[in-house]
Amino acid sequence: MFLKSEQDKVDDYKKLSRSPAQEEENKVQITFYPEKQNWHDNHDVYVIIKSSKKQLLPQNLRLFWNHKDITTSFKGIREVIFEDKLNMIIKIKDIRLLPFQDNDITAYYMDSESGIVSSTEYQKPECLLKEESNIVNTDPFNVKQSFINLVRTESEKANINPNLLIALIAQESGFNPKAVSYAKAIGLTQVTELANKHILDEHRRWKSDSRIKKLPVPIIRALIELGKINEKNEWRLDRKKSVIGGIEYIKYLENYWKGNITLIERVYGTNFNQEQVLTDLILASYNSGPFRIKTRLIKDGRAWKQSKSILEARKYVGKIKSYCNHFASNIQEDKYENQAANL
Known part of the structure; x- marks a missing residue:
């Protein structure tokens, strides 16, 4: 047998x-x-x-x-x-x-x-860039209502999903406005030097500290903690500007992929969930860069997310979708424990 x-x-x-x-x-x-x-x-x-x-x-x-x-x-x-x-x-x-x-x-x-x-x-979990949704909770993060209102307001102005944006912030920085990665991504939305260039094209009056390009990350972090590099000389440390800048880069990536719609349709055909595919490509590009993601799309087709070379991007997209869905939901941790006790 x-x-x-x-x-x-x-x-x-x-x-x-x-x-x-x-x-x-x-x-x-x-x-x-x-x-x-x-x-x-x-x-x-x-x-x-x-x-x-x-x-x-x-x-x-x-x-x-x-x-x-x-x-x-x-x-x-x-x-x-x-x-x-x-x-x-x-x-x-x-x-x-x-x-x-x-x-x-x-x-x-x-x-x-x-x-x-x-x-x-x-x-x-699902999350779309253009989806209308309300931020219901930010558990497990303790986020002030004033900041939630800021995210909601700026998202509405840009016509993007506020839960996607606040999920991106949760994943990128854990809501730490002074966060600095080893790739020198800075602030709530972890804007890199490359993304910084695109954003400053739209906001030429925003200041960016030139020392960041030259100094090692531990020194940059120390200068930020000491207040030597701050929101006055580095826009990415300003909460509101970081939110706006993150949105600006998302919009840049959105335009980038809409400009490559012929490639996307060649890979997916014409009958596919365009909003979901675009959202996935935009989020993956925010993490790993649009050129790198485009290379995987050309080489691997629909299986681009399965490529081992962008495993980090796949994790990133998955976590943001999860946070996005979670923040839009009224999750009650003890809902069924309490229900069971009362039945």
């Missing part, structure tokens, strides 16, 4: 899940909480299962990740926090989903008697 491969198991569940219409009433409802995957930190995930007729059993739930049955992997961190005949809440504790992986996650529940399988895919 041959053991089934992981793909065979997935296919078996998919076949079973295609039940006839008359059996639909025997299916169960499966949902995840948070509603979309979190790719930016460790977190708890809740699987909520509801049945209209049949008693639910925890052992009938199977979890697949990238076509592999990972149910047994969660034995030590899985807890049934509520269970009655028709409802079940399962908590998976402190998991980490890496942003450079595919993270195709599906929950299956098989009814013991009928063999009917219900399934739900765990949705991935």
Whole structure:
């Protein structure tokens, strides 16, 4: 007898899940909480299962990740926090989903008697450059409302998603206005020397300290802490200008990729989610530079994000999408713990 491969198991569940219409009433409802995957930190995930007729059993739930049955992997961190005949809440504790992986996650529940399988895919985080959304929270960062208002106002002026911008700031600097990277990217939006040139073309009166090009990073950081390099002689250290400058560079990258729309259509065809592809290309370019990303797009086509040479950019895009979705959501950490206690 041959053991089934992981793909065979997935296919078996998919076949079973295609039940006839008359059996639909025997299916169960499966949902995840948070509603979309979190790719930016460790977190708890809740699987909520509801049945209209049949008693639910925890052992009938199977979890697949990238076509592999990972149910047994969660034995030590899985807890049934509520269970009655028709409802079940399962908590998976402190998991980490890496942003450079595919993270195709599906929950299956098989009814013991009928063999009917219900399934739900765990949705991935999404974020579009032009999407309208409200900044609902900034957890785990402690961000002043005045700064949130600044991001919202400047985003609206530029017609870009405020949650994308505040997610970019979270990923770039962790909201530290004095942040300096080893590549000499500076400030909240971590503007590099190359990006600085493009931004100063639009804001010629903004001052940039010439010492930054010459000095090593530890010295630059020390001078910033001492106040020798500050928001008066280096615009990137000014909170408002850093936000505006970050937006300016995003708009530059947007125009760059719209100018390469023929290349994008040659790679993707004409029937594709243009807004999502453009957003991904813009974010990846903010991290790794547009020329580098364009090179991967030409060489690798649709698989450009899978290139090992831009792994950091893939992580970056994934984390920003995750933060963007998270900041737009009213995430309640104890929602299902409290619900279970009151049921």
